[in-house]
Amino acid sequence: MAFRVSWNALRDVARAIGADTTAATLYPFVVDGLMALALVAALVLTDQARKFALKVLGAYTAASLVLNYVHGLVPALHEHTVDWMRLAAWDPANYALVLLATSLPVGSIYFGSDLVAKVLHHRPEPPQPAPYGERADSSAQHPHTLGTADTGREPVPVPQTAHLLTREALPQLTAHADDVRAEDPHTPHAVPAPADAHAVPEEAFEEAELERMRQDARRAYIESAQAARPLSARALGEAFGMSESWGRKQILAARQDDDRPQLTAVPAGTG
DSSP states (O other): OOOHHHHHHHHHHHHHTTOOHHHHHHHHHHHHHHHHHHHHHHHHHHHHHHHHHHHHHHHHHHHHHHHHHHHHHHHGGGSTTTOOOOSSHHHHHHHHHHHHHHHHHHHHHHHHHHHHHHHHTOOOOOOOOOOOOOOOOOOHHHHGSSSSGGTOOOOOOTTTSOOOGGGGGGHHHHHHHHHHHHHHTTTOOOOOOOGGGSSHHHHHHHHHHHHHHHHHHHHHHHHHHHHHHOHHHHHHHHTTOHHHHHHHHHHHHHHHHHSSSSOOOOOOTTO
């Protein structure tokens, strides 16, 4: 409806500046059509291209407003037999209005072509994946996988330098786990050890790996101390992929083990 209301004003102004009947009829499409194109481009484009489309939309809206205002001020433009005539009695104002009305089609060619090219060559940016480490907590995604006793326990990282369990150690590990189950007073029934060595629980593997890593760390510190080059807590922790506090605990444990009296066999018959 707004386009239809503005139609007569733009058509009569086009006739006043010398356009024939066909050109005057198409003139409203030049102005309002580019405004529609600029609006679509503003919705599609981004950043600087979007600002450019909004500027074009604002400029042609202001130009259409001026021509409609002039059409309302000059009653002679309302006649159906209007021919070439002045748009204003004052010469500078007449020259400016004629320049504005005649430049709109040329501007539509330039700005319309540029906006169409920008829209056709626009490629929306693909969504960026979330950075590693910023994922939701696993307990929130799978609340049924955690028990009430595990909610406050953090997973223990296993360093890459730790030794892996061999198949020869699986029977001893299975027997040890069976003894622990049998001695646990909270366990109503002893759970039989799995027949298959591969059926050992994953927690038992992790605990055995951590214990072996602790023994290796203490042994490494003792050997370095015997060589008069004792490792620091930080160096020991980094060597096994752990923290400095973990290395300090292993050093203290190694010193305690080294200070314990060693039992030696006493020959028979001696006092």
